[in-house]
Amino acid sequence: MQETDPLYDHVRQLMLEVMAVLHSNGHKELHVGAMMRLIGVDEETAVQHDDERININDSFAELAEELGIQVRSPLSVPAGVTIH
Numbered sequence: 279m280q281e282t283d284p285l286y287d288h289v290r291q292l293m294l295e296v297m298a299v300l301h302s303n304g305h306k307e308l309h310v311g312a313m314m315r316l317i318g319v320d321e322e323t324a325v326q327h328d329d330e331r332i333n334i335n336d337s338f339a340e341l342a343e344e345l346g347i348q349v350r351s352p353l354s355v356p357a358g359v360t361i362h
Contacts, residue, residue, distance in 0.1 A: 307334060
């Protein structure tokens with residue numbers, strides 16, 4: 279896939295937004311196989327990447343801001359409340 283491909287741009291943006299959600303909730307890595315499944319990659323291909331991780335380091339918030347991706351604070355769920 280070439281970097282000028284609209285699909286590449288869409289997938290890249292989607293991955294960065296998922297990383298922003300993970301980062302805002304304190305997660306420091308992205309499981310590549312799981313991400314591939316989220317975006318619709320077939321199981322045979324995704325399973326080949328189950329041992330791969332992308333680190334979401336502390337400078338990610340700065341990168342996300344530069345790219346216009348809003349990093350939101352996690353929601354505060356009151357004690358005793360179950361979210362479905």
